Amino acid sequence: MMFTPRVTQKIAFGVLLAASLVVLLPVGVVVFVILKNGLGAISWEFLTEMPRSGMREGGILPAIVGTFCLVTGALLFALPLGLFAAIYLSEYAGDNRLNRVIRLAIVNLAGVPSVVFGLFGLALFVNFFRFGASILSGSLTLGVMILPVIITSSREALESVPKSFREVSLSLGATRLQTIKHAVLPHALPGILTGTILGVGRAAGETAPILFTVAAFYLPKLPTSLFDQAMALPYHLYVLSTQVPNVEAKIRYGTALVLLAIVLLMNLTAIAIRSYFRSRKKW
Amino acid sequence: MKRLKEFIVEWAVKASGIVSIVLVALIFFFLLKEGIFLFKTQGAGGFLAGRNWYPISEPPGFGILPLVLGSLLVTFGAALISIPLSVASAVYIAEIAPGWLKEVLKSTIELLAAIPSVVLGFIGMMTVVPWIRSTFHVPTGLTAFAGSVVLAFMAMPTMISIAEDALHSVPRMYKEGAYALGATHWQTIRRVILPAASSGIVAAMMLGIGRVVGETMAVMMVTGNAASMPKGILYPVRTLTATIAAEMGEAVQGSDHYFALFAIGIVLFVMTFMVNMAADLFLHRRRG
Amino acid sequence: MDVKIQVQDLSVRFSGVSALKNVTMEIEANKILSVIGPANSGKTTFLKTLNRLNDLVAGVSVSGTVFLDGKDLYKDCDPVLLRRKVGIIFALPLPLPASVFENVVYGLRRQGIRDKKTLATAVEKALRDAYLWDEMKDRLGELALKLSGGQQQRLCIARTLAVNPEVILFDEPCSALDPLSTAKIEEAMLKLKERYTLVLVTNNTKQAARVGDRTAFFLMGELVEMDVTSRIFTAPLDKRTDDYISGKFG
Missing domain, CATH: 1.20.5 (Single alpha-helices involved in coiled-coils or other helix-helix interfaces)
Incomplete structure (x- = not known):
């Protein structure tokens, strides 16, 4: 049976729309299921107390604090390094061989499986540098993992600043460094910020890189130094859902909700910043 | 100064x-x-092709063939689900969707990419796994198929966004040329735009698959972790990544088991390295 | 004759492709030199070698010498200091996305000048010289991109004047402007030559004739001829100049 081109087109577009909606399905399911089952677990006590009775009762404070410490550490490592690398790629390096090799390295770094970052962190930071399983080791491992995210997005942000800004600045007698600082960076800032937030969100949610570098199974106290082990939200959720029998579903869902809320809020912030600056882009 | x-x-x-x-x-x-230390006691052939992974038995077995097959099975299933869906929605977003819907779709897909894998694994355990058990009447829903379903959704954001970029960068002239000859929008997409963007789309699919191969937490939580030769898509399997994640905690530093897990890391690194380089080649071919 | 810039046997190549061939000329102080020629004749390349903006292009190679007040630009000059002496106005008005005030003081701030009074005085002076003060004196805090095209271009002139240059290069400054705005810019230029040396690249031969004291004609990277403007336009020596001016090509 033959259809006219117009009918074929209708059918095809319908199928494509259906496929797109299927892709959205898991976001809806995840958010709905977690909100429905987890909202009841959220209370002031849940967020601010230590876990008790083998994590079957009490709160998740040390996991929240641990994740916060890890993310901050990862950011302190990856942001300056990533921003500098992006500045090099976009402002200093021409299209030379070094630039191309760096680009390939970044592509590959971005593709390394997260558990392999975990092995790397274990071998380099935990064992070779003797930092032990610690916040320092975990932060550095996560920092290495989000480095390509920060470099790539910062580079895109820098390269989207019109070439003419640089030419104008130099023509007015500014040095190269002054040009980057005053005529390029301020205009790339929203993009850099967006990329950084996305990187942070990714670091907050990752489990595999921290498995062997920092994560403590059950440690009902807050970390006091960089060399302490720590609990972390994603690992805590993993432990609760697969390693500890007879945990009330509410506690699992509550933990998942806190983790999801942190990560999605960061992403929504990034999306909001981007669309705000895109709408009032000035050139 | x-x-x-x-x-x-x-x-x-x-x-x-x-x-x-x-x-x-x-x-x-x-x-x-x-x-490298593993290969002092174990040949590379026995490591890659050995059918027995018994890391703590006496004598131990460090054959990763069941794990490789487990990874391949899960990946294959995920690719089967994610590739058609991703290409379809990339086309929809790039070519058909009206402005507002496009923004909604893109933002939601970005959120999907942001959901931590442990959360997807957890929800997979709570929804997909019981569904598989009751639908297919199998003793456990923790199967390769569950892994494929969850991983398919993790691969899609990468696949869609890169494929959409590829479709987007097809020169307008191609499209206008086809319209001028009286083609419908759909004919233009099928005969002109898709072929023109094909190498970028292939690269997008490869990068998505690279992500699936390396994914750890979600797959560990839903595939049942049976380190034996996979019997089928509706049986528990264990992947390379899950093996490292699950066993490194107990492996004694400096033991053969510890070295073997690092050797698996090498295999994973090399696999993803090759996938990424190949995808990069495809992407650059597109730019000419 | 007071020579400001002396160009000897200047050639420029971009990744091996020749853009400028063996140009030799002298540019007089406190005069306007008009540079005319069709597209791709090397006019803009020539202009940008005078303040070393071509240095930014990958694969550029410059041979020959350019002297500014007897100093070799490519040997004895720091490009940053040179660009403070030799300012440039681009074809499109390119204000930075900042206020009118900040645009004008951009160059001064980069020299480390912070004193508010000094900056305010400099802004007023520069805007007056660019015939923009009356329009702008109450709008200094406004975003520069909100100004009209002609105002933006005069703001760019003011921004260049604020740095206190000796030479100002104009790269087809009126190509994006309406006749009225063009007239204002030309008026400003005629006034400016009392204190500065001006080089005007333009593909508008009438504009070259109106403001130029001398005129140089470029074709395919070569300087065909250069003389007093009235001579070039009435009795050119070279047939190609004649053909271009009378509109036979270009």
């Missing part, structure tokens, strides 16, 4: 750029440094 500052900054940023190269080299070096 000012000259000096300029000079220092130039070298600092250059050094930061080089750090990326150093890191990739360091990762490979440290995996090799630890993993």
Whole structure:
């Protein structure tokens, strides 16, 4: 049976729309299921107390604090390094061989499986540098993992600043460094910020890189130094859902909700910043 | 003084750029440094093709064939689900969706990419796994198929966004040319735009699959972790990544087991490295 | 004759492709030199070698010498200091996305000048010289991109004047402007030559004739001829100049 081109087109577009909606399905399911089952677990006590009775009762404070410490550490490592690398790629390096090799390295770094970052962190930071399983080791491992995210997005942000800004600045007698600082960076800032937030969100949610570098199974106290082990939200959720029998579903869902809320809020912030600056882009 | 500052900054940023190269080299070096010791007691052939993974038995077995097959099975299933869906929605977003819907779709897909894998694994355990058990009447829903379903959704954001970029960068002239000859929008997409964007789409699919191969937590939580030769898509399997994640905690540092897990890391690193390089080649071919 | 810039046997190549061939000329102080020629004749390349903006292009190679007040630009000059002496106005008005005030003081701030009074005085002076003060004196805090095209271009002139240059290069400054705005810019230029040396690249031969004291004609990277403007336009020596001016090509 033959259809006219117009009918074929209708059918095809319908199928494509259906496929797109299927892709959205898991976001809806995840958010709905977690909100429905987890909202009841959220209370002031849940967020601010230590876990008790083998994590079957009490709160998740040390996991929240641990994740916060890890993310901050990862950011302190990856942001300056990533921003500098992006500045090099976009402002200093021409299209030379070094630039191309760096680009390939970044592509590959971005593709390394997260558990392999975990092995790397274990071998380099935990064992070779003797930092032990610690916040320092975990932060550095996560920092290495989000480095390509920060470099790539910062580079895109820098390269989207019109070439003419640089030419104008130099023509007015500014040095190269002054040009980057005053005529390029301020205009790339929203993009850099967006990329950084996305990187942070990714670091907050990752489990595999921290498995062997920092994560403590059950440690009902807050970390006091960089060399302490720590609990972390994603690992805590993993432990609760697969390693500890007879945990009330509410506690699992509550933990998942806190983790999801942190990560999605960061992403929504990034999306909001981007669309705000895109709408009032000035050139 | 000012000259000096300029000079220092130039070298600092250059050094930061080089750090990326150093890191990739360091990762490979440290995996090799630890993993190589396995091959003192075990041949590479026995490691790659051995059918028995009994790391703590006496004598131990360090054959990763069941794990490789487990990874391939899960990946194959995920690719089967994610590739058609991704291409379809990339086309829809790039070519058909009205402006507002496009924004909604893109933002939601971005959120899907952001959901931590442990959360997807958890929800997979709570929804997909019981569904598989009751639908297919199998003793456990923790199967390769569950892994494929969850991983398919993790691969899609990468696949869609890169494929959409590829579709988007097809020159307008191609499209206008086809319209001028009286083609419908759908004919134009099928006969002109898709072929023109094909190498970018292939690269997108490869990068998505690269992500699936390397994914750890979600797959560990839903595939049942049976380290035996996979019997089928509706049986429990264990992947390379899950093996490392599950066993490194108990492996004694310096033991053969510890070295074997690093050796698996080498296999994973090499696999994803090749996928990424190949995808990069495809992407650059598109740019000409 | 007071020579400001002396160009000897200047050639420029971009990745091996020749853009400028063996140009030799002298540019007089406190005069306007008009540079005319069809597209791709090397006019803009020539202009940008005078303040070393071509240095930014990958694969550029410059041979020959350019002297500014007897100093070799490519040997004895720091490009940053040179660009403070030799300012440039681009074809499109390119204000930075900042206020009118900040645009004008951009160059001064980069020299480390912070004193508010000094900056305010400099802004007023520069805007007056660019015939923009009356329009702008109450709008200094406004975003520069909100100004009209002609105002933006005069703001760019003011921004260049604020740095206190000796030479100002104009790269087809009126190509994006309406006749009225063009007239204002030309008026400003005629006034400016009392204190500065001006080089005007334009593909508008009438504009070259109106403001130029001398005129140089470029074709395919070569300087065909250069003389007093009235001579070039009435009795050119070279047939190609004649053909271009009378509109036979270009």
